[in-house]
Amino acid sequence: MAAAHRPRLAVWKFASCDGCQLSVLDLEDELLAIADRVEIANFREASSAVAEGPYDVSLVEGSITTAEDARRIREVRARSRLLVTIGACATAGGIQALRNFADVEEFRRIVYARPEYISTLTTSTPIREHVAVDLELRGCPISKAQLLETISAILTDRAPNIPGESVCIECKRRGNVCVLVARGTPCLGPVTQAGCGAICPAFHRGCYGCFGPQDTPNAASLSPTLAALGLSPGEIQRFYRTFNAAAPAFRAAADAEARGRP
Amino acid sequence: MASVGDRRRIDRGSFPALLAALRSEGYRVLGPTLRDAAIVYDEITTEADLPIGWTDRQGPGTYRLERRNDGALFGYTVGPSSWKRQLFPARERLWTARRTGEGFEVAPEPPDERPVAILGARACEIAAIAVTDRVFDGAHRDPGYYARRGRLFVVAVQCGQAGATCFCTSMNTGPGVTGGFDLSLTEILGPGGHRFLAVVGSEAGGRVLDRVPTVPAGDEDGPAAEAIVARTAASMGRSMDTTGIRELLPSRPEHPRWEVVARRCLACTNCTMVCPTCFCSTTEEVPSLDAEQVERWRRWDSCFNSQFSQLHGGSVRQSTQSRYRQWLTHKLSTWHDQFGTSGCVGCGRCITWCPVGIDLTEEVAAIRTPAPTATAPRGTP
Ligand code: SF4
Ligand code: SF4
Numbered sequence: 218m219a220a221a222h223r224p225r226l227a228v229w230k231f232a233s234c235d236g237c238q239l240s241v242l243d244l245e246d247e248l249l250a251i252a253d254r255v256e257i258a259n260f261r262e263a264s265s266a267v268a269e270g271p272y273d274v275s276l277v278e279g280s281i282t283t284a285e286d287a288r289r290i291r292e293v294r295a296r297s298r299l300l301v302t303i304g305a306c307a308t309a310g311g312i313q314a315l316r317n318f319a320d321v322e323e324f325r326r327i328v329y330a331r332p333e334y335i336s337t338l339t340t341s342t343p344i345r346e347h348v349a350v351d352l353e354l355r356g357c358p359i360s361k362a363q364l365l366e367t368i369s370a371i372l373t374d375r376a377p378n379i380p381g382e383s384v385c386i387e388c389k390r391r392g393n394v395c396v397l398v399a400r401g402t403p404c405l406g407p408v409t410q411a412g413c414g415a416i417c418p419a420f421h422r423g424c425y426g427c428f429g430p431q432d433t434p435n436a437a438s439l440s441p442t443l444a445a446l447g448l449s450p451g452e453i454q455r456f457y458r459t460f461n462a463a464a465p466a467f468r469a470a471a472d473a474e475a476r477g478r479p
Numbered sequence: 480m481a482s483v484g485d486r487r488r489i490d491r492g493s494f495p496a497l498l499a500a501l502r503s504e505g506y507r508v509l510g511p512t513l514r515d516a517a518i519v520y521d522e523i524t525t526e527a528d529l530p531i532g533w534t535d536r537q538g539p540g541t542y543r544l545e546r547r548n549d550g551a552l553f554g555y556t557v558g559p560s561s562w563k564r565q566l567f568p569a570r571e572r573l574w575t576a577r578r579t580g581e582g583f584e585v586a587p588e589p590p591d592e593r594p595v596a597i598l599g600a601r602a603c604e605i606a607a608i609a610v611t612d613r614v615f616d617g618a619h620r621d622p623g624y625y626a627r628r629g630r631l632f633v634v635a636v637q638c639g640q641a642g643a644t645c646f647c648t649s650m651n652t653g654p655g656v657t658g659g660f661d662l663s664l665t666e667i668l669g670p671g672g673h674r675f676l677a678v679v680g681s682e683a684g685g686r687v688l689d690r691v692p693t694v695p696a697g698d699e700d701g702p703a704a705e706a707i708v709a710r711t712a713a714s715m716g717r718s719m720d721t722t723g724i725r726e727l728l729p730s731r732p733e734h735p736r737w738e739v740v741a742r743r744c745l746a747c748t749n750c751t752m753v754c755p756t757c758f759c760s761t762t763e764e765v766p767s768l769d770a771e772q773v774e775r776w777r778r779w780d781s782c783f784n785s786q787f788s789q790l791h792g793g794s795v796r797q798s799t800q801s802r803y804r805q806w807l808t809h810k811l812s813t814w815h816d817q818f819g820t821s822g823c824v825g826c827g828r829c830i831t832w833c834p835v836g837i838d839l840t841e842e843v844a845a846i847r848t849p850a851p852t853a854t855a856p857r858g859t860p
């Protein structure tokens with residue numbers, strides 16, 4: 218993309234908490250430089266001024282939980298040259314994908330005073346299951362550094378550097394002492410994709426997997442270690458079932474606990 | 480003036496003078512310190528920064544700090560950090576390029592000139608530095624590594640105990656320190672008082688020692704130090720039979736054990752990160768948003784990552800099995816072809832810091848055992 222042309226950027230929200238969009242606003246120091254090079258054509262979280270499509274880049278936050286969402290995402294796709302999904306909701310279905318393993322009808326009756334007002338699908342699904350996605354940025358929320366890298370890559374027309382490696386490699390580069398080995402603290406870092414900078418282990422907490430599975434996850438080997446550290450099958454299941462509960466590798470790991478370990 | 484080969488005694492009370500001497504000779508001192516439930520290497524300013532009276536208990540996938548019942552300064556074995564980070568940083572900017580009127584200008588990263596003293600380098604760690612010296616030398620001699628290497632002052636400490644994951648005796652790298660140091664220390668506890676036997680390994684070492692109150696080593700100091708090393712050698716937690724290992728591993732690529740270990744391996748990279756000789760890296764260009772400037776960064780990478788062997792069209796080593804086999808075979812066999820040495824110094828870090836406790840000594844032993852006939856490996860006697 219030539220520097221002369223300012224790419225038009227749009228930010229869209231589906232079922233989500235707005236946290237990833239806030240990460241976009243959180244690029245305070247860089248926002249002016251970005252606004253210089255990118256036309257922010259549609260970003261309701263930041264501005265009510267909306268320019269019609271088509272867009273060069275659409276950042277999509279949130280998962281698909283209603284029939285209306287499913288229709289609207291196809292429209293966004295049709296008006297966007299590049300579609301980048303941002304965050305655990307958009308890339309894996311988010312925490313709301315817990316409904317995929319339960320009875321949504323029952324939730325509706327228990328939670329809402331007027332259940333008849335609620336029109337929802339029985340599943341929360343990632344954007345990828347509905348339309349073609351050009352790039353996924355993981356995390357709950359996404360990492361500012363990865364977002365910036367993506368914008369910079371789009372501006373210079375190159376592939377962004379978003380490794381599929383584990384959190385452990387970032388943890389070690391950062392010089393953290395492994396909480397699993399040195400403290401016996403359960404950690405999902407070995408099966409989780411890097412990108413966060415290994416923040417949780419830096420504060421003596423285990424990674425809870427908010428970036429979803431790394432590119433070759435081996436949860437079947439990590440789970441017995443978590444059990445040996447004292448987690449019950451139910452606890453291991455809940456460990457995998459958070460923001461990326463519906464990501465296939467985490468879902469399978471949680472289901473395996475329900476079946477029991479041989 | 481203390482000269483190379485001199486053996487002198489430093490009393491425990493004079494130890495702070497050694498730290499002071501290193502600083503007055505202009506060194507930034509890095510050494511062992513307690514942080515985040517482990518003994519790691521970091522900046523040392525006073526004796527109180529050292530893990531006095533602490534030790535560690537290690538095993539496959541586990542490390543715990545424990546109190547000692549004495550005041551030993553160096554009464555622990557190697558932990559999660561290694562001096563690799565000092566010579567080959569986890570992240571390093573290599574150069575910066577800026578647009579000029581016509582083209583661009585490249586400015587290499589200015590070297591950090593301050594000399595560094597590493598305090599407490601163990602025999603296996605000195606052996607590891609000798610290995611990385613070869614790795615970063617040759618046709619692609621690494622200027623950053625050698626700039627840092629050239630101003631490194633090594634204070635070795637002979638090990639007074641072996642950990643449960645140590646096997647330096649199998650790799651002929653320890654526990655006795657035989658060279659590669661400016662000063663070597665043996666910490667002697669017990670009869671005769673808490674003291675150190677110091678050996679001068681270089682002129683720079685002699686200059687530092689001249690600033691420390693010492694007396695010539697007594698008749699009993701040398702034998703006491705030898706006894707400590709012998710006791711450590713006799714208490715290795717692990718061993719590895721290295722007979723014919725160069726031929727063994729490449730000759731058994733189909734051994735069923737590779738699949739067994741791959742079922743456990745998390746492809747998490749921890750083993751390669753903690754290994755003092757693993758040297759793989761990747762580089763990344765980081766442009767400014769206005770595209771007026773770009774920085775090239777190098778960061779640690781690992782053969783356990785799928786993208787490490789990414790060529791156009793995909794990763795060459797898709798399976799964890801192929802990655803583990805590559806790692807172990809390179810480390811113990813093809814490293815010899817490439818660098819004229821083994822890539823393993825027997826420090827045991829990869830065993831301790833593997834979250835699932837995979838133990839390379841066990842894997843080698845299993846692969847040494849011929850597979851059942853149906854899958855008889857090629858080239859077995
Ligand atoms: S603390 Fe967690 S993320 Fe860090 S190295 Fe250990 S297992 Fe991996
Ligand atoms: S392979 Fe393991 S035991 Fe050998 S030097 Fe590396 S970390 Fe130490």
Ligand code: SF4
Nearest residue numbers: 744745747748750833
């Ligand atoms: S051997 Fe252990 S530390 Fe190394 S990649 Fe496999 S699971 Fe991780």
